[in-house]
Amino acid sequence: MRITRIQFDxxxxxxxxxxxxxxxxxxxxxxxxxxxxxxxxxxxxxxWIITGKLALDxxxxxxxxxxxxxxxxxxxxxxxxxxxxxxxxxxxxxxxAKIDREMRFxxxxxxxxxxGTDVVVNTMxxxxxxxxxxxxxxxxxxxxxxxxxxxxxxxxxEHLNRFFRETEAKYVEQAVLExxxxxxxxxxxxxxxxxxxxxxxxxxxxQGAEAEENASNYQYYVGRLDDAREKISELRAAGxxxxxKIAEATARLGDVKSIEADMRRRNEYERQxxxxxxxxxxxxxxxxxxxxxxxxxxxxxxxxxxxxxAIQKAHDDNVLPPPFKAxxxxxxxxxxVCVCGRExxxxxxxxxxxxKVLADFQTLSEVGETLSEIQVPLYGVTSSLKLASxxxxxxxxxxxxAESDEKEATSQFEIxxxxxxGSDDEQIxxxxxxxxxxxxxxxxxxxxxxxxxxxxxxxxxxxDKYKRKIxxxxxxxxxxxxxxVRAQFAxxxxxxxxxxxxxxxxxxxxxxARNLDxxxxxxxxxxxxxQPVEVDQHYRVQVxxxxxxxxxxxxxxxxxxxxAFAFSLTLSKxxxxxxxxxxxSPFGRLDSEVKQFVSDVLxxxxxxxxxxxGNQLIMLMTDGEYTESVSEVMATSHPKLFxxxxxxxxxxxxxxKVGD
Amino acid sequence: MAxxxxxxxxxxxxxxxxxxxxxxxxxxxxxxASPSNVxxxxxxxxxxxxxGNRVAEITKSGTGVRVEYLRPEHEAxxxxxQLATTKSNExxxxxxxxxxxxxxxxxxxxxxxxxxxxxxxxxxxxxxSELVTMAKVLEVLxxxxx
Numbered sequence: 019m020r021i022t023r024i025q026f027d028x029x030x031x032x033x034x035x036x037x038x039x040x041x042x043x044x045x046x047x048x049x050x051x052x053x054x055x056x057x058x059x060x061x062x063x064x065x066w067i068i069t070g071k072l073a074l075d076x077x078x079x080x081x082x083x084x085x086x087x088x089x090x091x092x093x094x095x096x097x098x099x100x101x102x103x104x105x106x107x108x109x110x111x112x113x114x115a116k117i118d119r120e121m122r123f124x125x126x127x128x129x130x131x132x133x134g135t136d137v138v139v140n141t142m143x144x145x146x147x148x149x150x151x152x153x154x155x156x157x158x159x160x161x162x163x164x165x166x167x168x169x170x171x172x173x174x175x176e177h178l179n180r181f182f183r184e185t186e187a188k189y190v191e192q193a194v195l196e197x198x199x200x201x202x203x204x205x206x207x208x209x210x211x212x213x214x215x216x217x218x219x220x221x222x223x224x225q226g227a228e229a230e231e232n233a234s235n236y237q238y239y240v241g242r243l244d245d246a247r248e249k250i251s252e253l254r255a256a257g258x259x260x261x262x263k264i265a266e267a268t269a270r271l272g273d274v275k276s277i278e279a280d281m282r283r284r285n286e287y288e289r290q291x292x293x294x295x296x297x298x299x300x301x302x303x304x305x306x307x308x309x310x311x312x313x314x315x316x317x318x319x320x321x322x323x324x325x326x327x328a329i330q331k332a333h334d335d336n337v338l339p340p341p342f343k344a345x346x347x348x349x350x351x352x353x354x355v356c357v358c359g360r361e362x363x364x365x366x367x368x369x370x371x372x373x374k375v376l377a378d379f380q381t382l383s384e385v386g387e388t389l390s391e392i393q394v395p396l397y398g399v400t401s402s403l404k405l406a407s408x409x410x411x412x413x414x415x416x417x418x419x420a421e422s423d424e425k426e427a428t429s430q431f432e433i434x435x436x437x438x439x440g441s442d443d444e445q446i447x448x449x450x451x452x453x454x455x456x457x458x459x460x461x462x463x464x465x466x467x468x469x470x471x472x473x474x475x476x477x478x479x480x481x482d483k484y485k486r487k488i489x490x491x492x493x494x495x496x497x498x499x500x501x502x503v504r505a506q507f508a509x510x511x512x513x514x515x516x517x518x519x520x521x522x523x524x525x526x527x528x529x530x531a532r533n534l535d536x537x538x539x540x541x542x543x544x545x546x547x548x549q550p551v552e553v554d555q556h557y558r559v560q561v562x563x564x565x566x567x568x569x570x571x572x573x574x575x576x577x578x579x580x581x582a583f584a585f586s587l588t589l590s591k592x593x594x595x596x597x598x599x600x601x602x603s604p605f606g607r608l609d610s611e612v613k614q615f616v617s618d619v620l621x622x623x624x625x626x627x628x629x630x631x632g633n634q635l636i637m638l639m640t641d642g643e644y645t646e647s648v649s650e651v652m653a654t655s656h657p658k659l660f661x662x663x664x665x666x667x668x669x670x671x672x673x674x675k676v677g678d
Numbered sequence: 679m680a681x682x683x684x685x686x687x688x689x690x691x692x693x694x695x696x697x698x699x700x701x702x703x704x705x706x707x708x709x710x711a712s713p714s715n716v717x718x719x720x721x722x723x724x725x726x727x728x729x730g731n732r733v734a735e736i737t738k739s740g741t742g743v744r745v746e747y748l749r750p751e752h753e754a755x756x757x758x759x760q761l762a763t764t765k766s767n768e769x770x771x772x773x774x775x776x777x778x779x780x781x782x783x784x785x786x787x788x789x790x791x792x793x794x795x796x797x798x799x800x801x802x803x804x805x806x807s808e809l810v811t812m813a814k815v816l817e818v819l820x821x822x823x824x
């Protein structure tokens with residue numbers, strides 16, 4: 019199926035838009051435009067025509083918000099404004115069709131009020147037969163363009179992560195089972211379960227007080243079981259809500275916990291840098307003290323050595339003070355007696371000798387005593403110098419270590435500061451607290467589900483117990499017997515239906531997984547890197563690397579894009595119909611090399627399937643996405659190229675076809 | 679025994695007083711306390727002696743470091759400078775001369791240090807670097823002696 023024409027009147031900035039996609043090249047179109055040119059509104063418009071909503075995650079919208087601003091200004095009071103969206107479709111062998119969706123408004127003083135809505139589908143099986151209006155437009159759309167699939171074919175490439183969210187898995191399951199038409203079987207299983215229980219209750223009625231009591235108990239536990247299951251279902255929905263909130267917070271800012279941990283590490287590095295800076299400052303101060311303490315002695319080293327040598331020489335020459343007292347010599351002179359007892363002749367040779375010794379001693383003792391006085395402190399100074407080198411080495415070691423620590427911590431701090439630029443600490447802390455709360459709530463939720471599942475098992479046991487009692491008691495009653503036989507038949511049918519459902523469901527799931535893997539492996543550039551893609555029992559898409567680790571969460575933006583495109587193509591293939599694929603910003607988050615690769619992949623996929631299946635791909639791209647290299651790659655598929663241009667003077671978007 | 683000195687101060691010139699204070703401020707230690715006047719005097723004297731910068735004629739400020747604050751180990755440093763300058767053991771008994779010589783080298787040291795302080799770069803780091811090298815050389819020499 020292909021869209022051959024898109025038209026809008028008075029739809030937002032598309033006051034009068036007409037894009038012709040008919041002809042042989044219509045299977046691949048690129049609509050290029052700058053930010054604000056109207057690409058996203060074009061996607062929303064197409065989604066609106068098909069589903070009546072602007073997007074699956076935007077189910078409610080203010081109708082007046084669809085009106086073109088200029089159309090509103092141009093309309094006179096009381097005049098009707100018609101917002102119209104129209105899609106022409108090529109259905110292949112089934113002919114052509116046209117969907118017109120409109121909203122009528124009446125211009126009022128405060129703006130406009132909604133006067134009516136309508137959707138019309140006209141089909142033409144053969145050119146000669148002309149258009150026929152379909153009696154039920156919604157039914158026709160549901161048959162050819164089911165709303166539940168719009169999500170996977172009309173999407174924004176910047177929000178691909180939602181494709182594989184845990185909470186989306188149930189939609190995937192629902193969609194896939196509906197595609198395979200085994201959803202009816204699922205409903206039949208539910209119906210048989212209900213019928214079986216009703217029949218057992220009916221069988222017990224009118225069978226005496228004990229049977230009535232058993233019936234009452236049976237009914238009680240059936241009621242409790244239903245309540246428990248309903249609560250479990252509600253809790254699961256709430257759990258999914260928590261998971262979605264967690265996923266949303268994570269998608270918004272990446273892994274909040276990781277950011278918070280980075281912030282803690284950044285703060286710790288800042289503290290370490292400050293601490294190391296303090297230690298370095300202390301070491302520098304120590305060095306200054308060391309300089310003050312040892313500097314003079316080190317600079318005076320040669321002079322101190324000279325002084326030491328002089329003292330040593332005085333020692334060696336015995337010119338230090340002699341080991342006797344001068345006063346004793348003077349007394350000998352006065353008494354004119356030698357130390358041996360002999361008399362000394364006045365002015366004699368001996369007296370003159372003693373007088374000379376005393377004169378020499380005066381000088382000798384002054385110098386000698388001075389040298390002696392200096393000797394001990396000099397020794398102290400020179401001894402202390404022996405510590406100088408060791409102390410300096412220790413101080414410099416501390417300084418070097420502190421400076422190195424400071425450099426390392428500052429470097430790590432700067433890296434994290436850069437990484438965290440734009441992240442608000444308060445905001446992250448608040449988000450982290452919220453995440454903690456969601457996770458705590460999710461934990462409680464899971465615990466409660468576990469408790470209720472325990473109850474569920476208990477109730478099932480009780481129901482079985484009372485069912486057996488009822489069966490034993492009603493054995494004699496023909497009417498009750500008949501009800502029991504029918505109940506047993508219903509239960510047997512239920513068992514068979516459940517088995518069949520499980521078997522078919524598994525087959526479909528495996529088929530989806532096989533197709534998804536084929537498509538994904540064909541697209542992906544990392545060959546022999548991923549194990550076959552799996553879809554688990556809960557319809558969660560799982561991608562494992564060759565080491566067996568689940569890596570879907572950590573796939574790159576390019577790989578996620580490939581997986582999303584592969585998933586959409588798989589749904590088409592399994593369903594056996596081909597929904598036109600309209601993608602806004604398909605390469606929004608891809609780097610240039612990956613853009614080129616994915617565009618090449620898409621071109622190849624398109625070529626390989628378009629002729630046979632009628633696939634169609636319409637890509638809404640910014641100038642940044644539709645680069646020269648992407649354009650070169652895509653040129654091999656000969657896309658139809660349109661440019662959207664927002665005219666600031668008129669406030670409207672104009673479209674221009676620039677080539678095939 | 680050395681003869682008693684008649685000097686009360688080892689003085690600086692009027693011009694050097696502010697340099698002396700600046701140096702003292704710059705040489706704050708690990709505990710951020712200023713070094714004593716004696717320590718700064720010895721530092722300046724040793725720096726002047728190492729550079730051979732002895733300023734004999736100065737206009738004295740009338741203030742400086744009181745000689746009574748000099749401890750024996752300080753005296754040993756001053757005596758070493760005195761002996762290295764006069765080359766005479768006998769001169770060591772003359773304390774007035776010892777203090778004059780110290781005064782002259784301290785003046786020369788302060789003037790040089792004032793210039794060093796004005797240079798770009800980390801004054802302490804460059805001086806420390808030179809002293810550490812000297813200390814290591816001394817250590818090596820001492821090890822050789824042993």
